[in-house]
Amino acid sequence: MTLIHVPRPDVKSAMNPNRPVNALLKAQVQHLHAAERNLPLRHRTDIYINAIKTEGEAAEYIRQVTEAIHEAHEAAAIKRGRGIAIAAAEGLGDKGPIPSRGKKKSKGKRARKT
Amino acid sequence: MPPGLDNLRHIVVLMMENRSFDHMLGSLTAVDPRIDGVTDQLSNPDTTGALVKPQPLAQFQGQLDPDPDHHFPAVDLQIFGGDTSPTRVANMQGFVKSYFNQQQDVGHSQKIMYYFTEQQLPVLTTLALEFAVFNRWFASIPGPTICNRAFAHYGTSFGRVDMNLLYLNEPFKSIYDRLINAIPKHTAKLYYYDTTSSTMEITNLLENQPELFGTYPQFLTDCSTSHLPDYSFIEPNFNDHDSDSGEEVASDQHPDHNIQAGELFIASVYKAIKASPLWPNTALLVVYDEHGGVYDHVVPPACTPDQFTASANDTGTGQPFAFDRLGVRVPAILISPWIPKGTVVDGRVFDHASIPATITKFFLGDYSPRSPRETSADVFIEPNVAPVDPTRNLLSLAAMRDDCPDFDV
Numbered sequence: 455m456t457l458i459h460v461p462r463p464d465v466k467s468a469m470n471p472n473r474p475v476n477a478l479l480k481a482q483v484q485h486l487h488a489a490e491r492n493l494p495l496r497h498r499t500d501i502y503i504n505a506i507k508t509e510g511e512a513a514e515y516i517r518q519v520t521e522a523i524h525e526a527h528e529a530a531a532i533k534r535g536r537g538i539a540i541a542a543a544e545g546l547g548d549k550g551p552i553p554s555r556g557k558k559k560s561k562g563k564r565a566r567k568t
Numbered sequence: 569m570p571p572g573l574d575n576l577r578h579i580v581v582l583m584m585e586n587r588s589f590d591h592m593l594g595s596l597t598a599v600d601p602r603i604d605g606v607t608d609q610l611s612n613p614d615t616t617g618a619l620v621k622p623q624p625l626a627q628f629q630g631q632l633d634p635d636p637d638h639h640f641p642a643v644d645l646q647i648f649g650g651d652t653s654p655t656r657v658a659n660m661q662g663f664v665k666s667y668f669n670q671q672q673d674v675g676h677s678q679k680i681m682y683y684f685t686e687q688q689l690p691v692l693t694t695l696a697l698e699f700a701v702f703n704r705w706f707a708s709i710p711g712p713t714i715c716n717r718a719f720a721h722y723g724t725s726f727g728r729v730d731m732n733l734l735y736l737n738e739p740f741k742s743i744y745d746r747l748i749n750a751i752p753k754h755t756a757k758l759y760y761y762d763t764t765s766s767t768m769e770i771t772n773l774l775e776n777q778p779e780l781f782g783t784y785p786q787f788l789t790d791c792s793t794s795h796l797p798d799y800s801f802i803e804p805n806f807n808d809h810d811s812d813s814g815e816e817v818a819s820d821q822h823p824d825h826n827i828q829a830g831e832l833f834i835a836s837v838y839k840a841i842k843a844s845p846l847w848p849n850t851a852l853l854v855v856y857d858e859h860g861g862v863y864d865h866v867v868p869p870a871c872t873p874d875q876f877t878a879s880a881n882d883t884g885t886g887q888p889f890a891f892d893r894l895g896v897r898v899p900a901i902l903i904s905p906w907i908p909k910g911t912v913v914d915g916r917v918f919d920h921a922s923i924p925a926t927i928t929k930f931f932l933g934d935y936s937p938r939s940p941r942e943t944s945a946d947v948f949i950e951p952n953v954a955p956v957d958p959t960r961n962l963l964s965l966a967a968m969r970d971d972c973p974d975f976d977v
Binding site for chain 2: 455456457458459460461462463465467468469470471473476477478479480481482484485486488489492509510512513514516517519520521523524527
């Protein structure tokens with residue numbers, strides 16, 4: 455079995471977060487910005503994407519929106535889980551689909567009151 | 569049935585960024601003449617009319633700055649040499665002219681012809697010589713990243729030749745949707761490097777199905793704990809950034825990112841799979857999304873038209889495009905301990921639509937609907953269904969190799 459040596463890059467010279475953002479990262483920022491517009495307000499960043507000029511700035515925006523998307527889904531899943539738990543407590547359990555948003559809300563309110 | 573196919577349970581695709589075949593692997597012709605790389609007969613004219621030959625002078629970073637243009641009109645110039653007549657013939661003579669357009673510097677424009685030596689790229693060249701290297705794997709579109717990567721996920725770019733893709737309500741499902749919704753259910757995961765690099769071209773999947781995504785550290789864990797999904801797609805680090813573990817240098821090899829960082833990343837993916845108990849059951853494809861404006865000598869062939877057409881306005885060339893010609897050739901290497909050392913895949917044409925075509929046929933068999941480009945694309949792994957054509961099956965060894973190389977990463 456041959457062991458091949460893999461040279462490491464010189465991180466100091468290779469790393470340049472101040473490099474002007476390339477077309478690819480610009481497109482990624484724009485795609486994520488479109489996704490961000492669909493997020494609930496509390497999950498949105500306050501970053502103005504037209505002002506993003508460097509790779510480091512793009513990276514920071516990409517991180518924030520990616521994390522926000524995951525957080526928004528996790529929050530929705532928790533909310534959905536509560537709805538299921540409430541339905542189960544009322545004996546609906548796995549007897550049918552989750553009620554529509556309006557009905558779920560009213561059942562939730564009723565359950566909380568008891 | 570061939571034991572390589574019988575044992576195969578996991579297919580992993582690693583897609584790097586923006587380098588042509590000749591640029592990365594062209595030097596290997598000198599090592600193995602079956603590999604269709606760089607020869608003395610090749611050249612491109614510069615804007616003074618002088619012929620510029622490919623030279624082994626490529627550098628790891630700082631040379632292809634600015635980023636060579638690889639949007640549709642520029643690639644059209646690179647492939648057709650500036651001929652816009654209706655009877656034009658592709659000749660791969662416009663690379664230097666195209667790069668000149670960006671800086672108006674004759675000397676700088678010649679760097680687009682530079683390629684790496686075998687010794688500069690010990691990871692990629694070792695894998696190419698040790699496993700199966702494809703002589704004819706092309707980008708799916710003569711255009712930029714986003715639409716090309718779309719072919720790897722959907723088998724089409726839905727008529728787009730640019731960077732603006734949103735896939736909601738499109739007629740063809742992603743390969744991930746197909747797998748996770750199949751009966752019996754299959755598993756699939758997209759591993760992006762980390763949240764600061766995130767995913768490149770499939771924001772709609774991230775937005776609507778974030779459960780499909782994992783990070784690269786998760787990939788490493790999934791390898792070591794034998795929890796790889798049936799299909800994995802890995803994205804390198806697309807940007808320089810800081811993280812909890814220190815400075816993260818972009819590893820995608822997109823100009824002007826560091827080539828050695830990409831070599832290290834490819835080696836780490838290979839090593840994680842090879843060290844995994846799943847090594848006998850896994851095939852890894854390393855492929856580049858498009859050529860990034862960098863020289864290659866092989867004329868992209870015509871292909872089955874997609875059912876979409878990009879308008880003259882969208883292409884920017886004054887002519888519509890029916891997705892009936894492939895993009896420029898890129899490096900592609902298939903890795904498995906069941907592949908004979910020194911395999912060169914020749915005489916067959918592949919593009920990124922071959923990725924969902926292969927995954928679909930191998931795991932699901934027949935599936936519909938799929939794009940015309942995907943249904944006509946060749947597969948790089950044969951379905952494990954009798955009779956398997958031995959001339960097409962790359963995982964052909966009767967016994968698993970124990971001489972596969974290791975990298976010190």
